[in-house]
Amino acid sequence: MNVLFLASEVAPYSKTGGLADVAHALPDALGRLGHQVRVITPRYGDLQAPSLGPSSEPLTLHFPFGDVTGQLFEGPPQGSFRTSFIHQPEFFGNRLGVYGDAHGGFGDNHLRFGYFAMAALAFMQAEGFWPDVVHLNDWQAGLAAVALRRGFHGTPLADARCVLTLHNVAYQGNFPKHTMSELGLPWELFTPEGLAHHDELSFLKAGVVFADALVAVSPTFSREIQTDDGGHGLGGLFQACAPKLTGILNGVDTDAWDPAVDPLLPARFSVDALEGKAVCAQALRHAYGLPDAPEAPLFGVLGRMADQKGVELIQAVLPGLVDRGAQVVVLGTGERRYQDGYRALMARFPGRVSVRIGFDEGLAHLLEAGSDFFLMPSRFEPCGLNQMYSLLYGTVPVVRRVGGLADTVVDLDGPDGNGVVFDDFSADALWRACERALRLWADPARLREVRARGMRQDFGWARAARAYEAVYRG
Numbered sequence: 001m002n003v004l005f006l007a008s009e010v011a012p013y014s015k016t017g018g019l020a021d022v023a024h025a026l027p028d029a030l031g032r033l034g035h036q037v038r039v040i041t042p043r044y045g046d047l048q049a050p051s052l053g054p055s056s057e058p059l060t061l062h063f064p065f066g067d068v069t070g071q072l073f074e075g076p077p078q079g080s081f082r083t084s085f086i087h088q089p090e091f092f093g094n095r096l097g098v099y100g101d102a103h104g105g106f107g108d109n110h111l112r113f114g115y116f117a118m119a120a121l122a123f124m125q126a127e128g129f130w131p132d133v134v135h136l137n138d139w140q141a142g143l144a145a146v147a148l149r150r151g152f153h154g155t156p157l158a159d160a161r162c163v164l165t166l167h168n169v170a171y172q173g174n175f176p177k178h179t180m181s182e183l184g185l186p187w188e189l190f191t192p193e194g195l196a197h198h199d200e201l202s203f204l205k206a207g208v209v210f211a212d213a214l215v216a217v218s219p220t221f222s223r224e225i226q227t228d229d230g231g232h233g234l235g236g237l238f239q240a241c242a243p244k245l246t247g248i249l250n251g252v253d254t255d256a257w258d259p260a261v262d263p264l265l266p267a268r269f270s271v272d273a274l275e276g277k278a279v280c281a282q283a284l285r286h287a288y289g290l291p292d293a294p295e296a297p298l299f300g301v302l303g304r305m306a307d308q309k310g311v312e313l314i315q316a317v318l319p320g321l322v323d324r325g326a327q328v329v330v331l332g333t334g335e336r337r338y339q340d341g342y343r344a345l346m347a348r349f350p351g352r353v354s355v356r357i358g359f360d361e362g363l364a365h366l367l368e369a370g371s372d373f374f375l376m377p378s379r380f381e382p383c384g385l386n387q388m389y390s391l392l393y394g395t396v397p398v399v400r401r402v403g404g405l406a407d408t409v410v411d412l413d414g415p416d417g418n419g420v421v422f423d424d425f426s427a428d429a430l431w432r433a434c435e436r437a438l439r440l441w442a443d444p445a446r447l448r449e450v451r452a453r454g455m456r457q458d459f460g461w462a463r464a465a466r467a468y469e470a471v472y473r474g
């Protein structure tokens with residue numbers, strides 16, 4: 001099949017979260033199954049792709065807010081699929097950041113991603129690449145579903161099946177309704193059954209309503225989004241869409257995340273040869289300026305510092321962990337209040353708690369490899385990748401039973417246990433889970449078993465790619 005895949009971030013070129021990893025690994029896995037996959041993404045100013053050249057003629061789209069001219073760029077072929085970058089300096093190239101900068105989200109995101117969604121289709125039409133499936137991801141690509149159904153009558157694009165993957169429904173791309181006019185969207189679509197959500201234009205809703213099939217990034221998440229809380233205001237809509245909604249757990253890109261071959265680690269290891277993990281732990285403590293104390297359990301925290309991730313719970317239990325002899329390393333970027341909280345804890349517990357604010361791929365790998373436990377007490381978690389990386393890297397995850405965390409981590413009370421799982425979103429519940437982790441630490445034989453079960457798990461993308469194939473066929 002010909003597949004056109006639209007994603008606002010694609011690893012390794014641009015990344016703020018898990019979507020970027022998926023937008024690389026899933027097209028790759030589909031390519032290996034023999035499909036022709038074209039990935040289209042914006043060419044941001046800070047894109048990590050040095051040697052790109054033009055691969056199309058410039059193309060001008062006419063919007064009521066003005067004409068926008070863009071061009072496709074590509075690099076040398078890589079892997080089993082093609083990635084094209086939309087070069088449009090005003091919207092993407094002439095600034096740093098994917099969705100925003102230190103001052104917050106960009107004020108013209110409705111135009112940037114409205115353009116992105118529509119331009120991707122227009123470029124394919126100009127080129128004569130006729131997809132059997134147009135695969136959209138999250139709100140940034142949502143308007144392509146509308147454009148596909150309303151703007152390409154009489155062309156082969158109109159026959160393409162439209163699939164939307166929901167990586168996170170808390171971000172919905174809701175904008176003031178005059179955006180309808182700016183982008184030239186027909187007002188008859190601005191209804192509660194259509195694109196309107198609380199009298200605003202919702203890019204996500206546009207995708208949900210107009211797509212032929214919806215995929216949530218884990219089975220549990222596909223059920224949670226049909227509730228008021230889990231749907232972030234769209235629960236009723238997802239319930240109504242249940243017949244076209246499925247859950248497919250993301251995989252792990254094992255080319256990038258496999259402790260046996262990971263080039264970003266100072267030493268490699270596997271379930272049968274764990275010595276390298278101790279080397280990674282030493283390097284991790286060194287990188288964080290912590291004393292070398294292999295007898296102390298080392299807790300790792302990695303990810304966006306956002307409300308979703310339960311940062312306040314982590315910060316609440318850190319003093320207790322330190323009191324019990326643990327060390328803690330943190331890597332992440334995000335909200336100022338959370339950064340400040342971590343900085344205060346680092347100042348209070350020198351040599352015990354160490355925090356790095358920033359985005360650092362190499363350090364992320366080292367943290368997954370060198371930690372003994374990994375804390376992920378998310379409020380909600382569509383799929384989550386870090387807990388899967390932890391399992392594969394022999395780092396026991398401590399997670400809340402929610403979304404993809406519930407689908408991947410099995411509590412160590414059961415025979416197949418690979419981690420510690422708790423239910424309530426509260427510091428108390430996380431603390432009790434941490435106490436269970438500390439008891440596991442005190443029982444090396446059991447720790448070895450639990451660790452080995454995680455490391456033997458198969459999270460490869462082949463399974464997910466075949467499940468997507470079935471959705472593509474309809």
Ligand code: ADP
Pocket residue numbers: 016017018019021302303304331332333358359360361364383384385386387
């Ligand atoms: P989300 O998509 O909600 O941010 P996921 O766990 O699904 O969370 O994916 C996050 C991805 O981003 C993982 O690959 C993780 O390793 C990476 N990541 C997050 N924060 C950082 C950081 N500060 N430095 C390096 N990698 C990070």
